Amino acid sequence: MGHSSASSREPSEFRASQVPGPSAPVDCGPLLPLSPPLCPASVYGSHSIDQVEAVLAGEVPGMVYSRLQHPNAVQLARACATLHRAAEAVVTSSGMAALALVALALGSPGQALAAARFLYGHTSVLLEEQLARWGVPVLRFDPAREEELEAVLQQRPGMLWVETISNPQLQVVDLAHLARQCRQGDVLLVVDNTFASPHVCRPLELGADLVVESLTKVLSGHSDVMLGVVCARDAQLGRQLLQACALWGWTPSPWDCWLTLRGMATAELRIRQACHNALLLARRLAQAECVRRVHYPALEGDPARRLVQTQFQDGRGGHMVTCTFAGGREQAQRFLDAAGLLVVPSLGDVHTTVSHPATSSHRQFSPQQRRSWGIEEGTLRFSVGVEPSEELLVRVHRGLQAASGR
Ligand SMILES: Cc1ncc(COP(=O)(O)O)c(C=O)c1O
Numbered sequence: 001m002g003h004s005s006a007s008s009r010e011p012s013e014f015r016a017s018q019v020p021g022p023s024a025p026v027d028c029g030p031l032l033p034l035s036p037p038l039c040p041a042s043v044y045g046s047h048s049i050d051q052v053e054a055v056l057a058g059e060v061p062g063m064v065y066s067r068l069q070h071p072n073a074v075q076l077a078r079a080c081a082t083l084h085r086a087a088e089a090v091v092t093s094s095g096m097a098a099l100a101l102v103a104l105a106l107g108s109p110g111q112a113l114a115a116a117r118f119l120y121g122h123t124s125v126l127l128e129e130q131l132a133r134w135g136v137p138v139l140r141f142d143p144a145r146e147e148e149l150e151a152v153l154q155q156r157p158g159m160l161w162v163e164t165i166s167n168p169q170l171q172v173v174d175l176a177h178l179a180r181q182c183r184q185g186d187v188l189l190v191v192d193n194t195f196a197s198p199h200v201c202r203p204l205e206l207g208a209d210l211v212v213e214s215l216t217k218v219l220s221g222h223s224d225v226m227l228g229v230v231c232a233r234d235a236q237l238g239r240q241l242l243q244a245c246a247l248w249g250w251t252p253s254p255w256d257c258w259l260t261l262r263g264m265a266t267a268e269l270r271i272r273q274a275c276h277n278a279l280l281l282a283r284r285l286a287q288a289e290c291v292r293r294v295h296y297p298a299l300e301g302d303p304a305r306r307l308v309q310t311q312f313q314d315g316r317g318g319h320m321v322t323c324t325f326a327g328g329r330e331q332a333q334r335f336l337d338a339a340g341l342l343v344v345p346s347l348g349d350v351h352t353t354v355s356h357p358a359t360s361s362h363r364q365f366s367p368q369q370r371r372s373w374g375i376e377e378g379t380l381r382f383s384v385g386v387e388p389s390e391e392l393l394v395r396v397h398r399g400l401q402a403a404s405g406r
Pocket residue numbers: 094095096097120123163167192194195213214215216217226227228346
């Protein structure tokens with residue numbers, strides 16, 4: 001028609017004028033860029049067959065295809081490994097992908113997997129519904145009950161899965177003790193450390209073999225990425241997981257890796273402030289008559305306090321607080337309305353958010369089952385943010401006044 005369209009041009013002309021070809025990293029001169037380059041390429045090329053072969057064969061270090069490895073994932077994996085004092089780390093496309101990777105790459109049909117009774121809802125479903133289909137029997141136990149731990153270890157499971165701080169009861173597991181027991185039975189100890197982060201707890205230093213985290217949460221910290229990581233104490237095991245990750249295709253996006261690395265630069269500061277706010281919030285909730293129960297590992301009188309002091313960094317109790325309103329869901333809603341807090345079925349944002357486990361993380365279970373785990377209609381789980389403490393306490397005070405009808 002009247003204007004020249006791209007399709008009327010020669011293909012080579014179109015490519016040359018519109019799209020830059022393969023290039024070496026941009027030359028910035030002698031000064032270094034303060035943020036790392038983002039490298040979204042899915043594939044890398046060379047004019048030499050020999051060179052591509054050498055990189056594919058692992059004889060020459062380099063990138064070939066981003067499902068196998070890419071620079072932003074490598075950078076992020078190194079940062080996670082450093083924080084956890086791990087030999088190797090594998091970054092995955094989500095926290096669930098990290099858990100599925102461990103289950104499928106290391107589980108074997110017929111060999112049992114022992115898992116704590118209290119786990120994130122989707123982790124339980126992954127184990128009980130998906131893994132069971134692959135012929136892996138799943139044994140549930142309460143890590144706080146020695147006789148239950150001994151009973152599952154006697155069945156010689158290949159792996160034992162726990163969460164450092166359980167979701168949403170905030171039960172803290174004695175990782176050093178579990179690690180000793182697992183080592184005796186040649187059982188791999190796998191710890192989901194999402195609720196803690198390496199700035200609260202480093203399970204590998206306490207004897208765990210693998211640490212899994214959803215990087216979607218507090219380490220990235222701004223609710224804008226979906227990623228996970230597995231950190232391995234043993235380099236060989238880490239390489240095995242990296243290979244399996246490429247085969248199952250749970251590759252992380254370069255952009256999400258870049259954002260997470262940026263979030264991690266402030267993670268220690270954010271987590272320190274969030275832990276401080278969480279303790280103040282827990283103390284305030286514990287004083288309120290309308291609140292029946294408060295769980296916060298570092299709260300005076302909480303059964304987890306001894307482990308916080310011996311196994312967590314600087315006595316930090318984490319950024320999660322759970323409480324149950326005596327007046328049920330309706331009273332919890334009145335609290336939220338007056339406090340002006342958002343209901344968000346996730347955690348780890350810079351702002352304080354609240355989730356309702358009965359209708360989100362544990363919605364797939366029956367009310368009876370939920371009640372037996374301490375999850376009621378009036379239970380709220382706070383992910384505490386980094387706002388000035390005074391601002392948070394004013395909101396919470398307003399919410400508690402409204403909840404108790406004042
Ligand atoms: C303890 C825990 N582990 C794993 C996950 C899964 O992470 P993702 O949502 O990044 O897949 C979650 C998600 O909420 C979680 O709370």
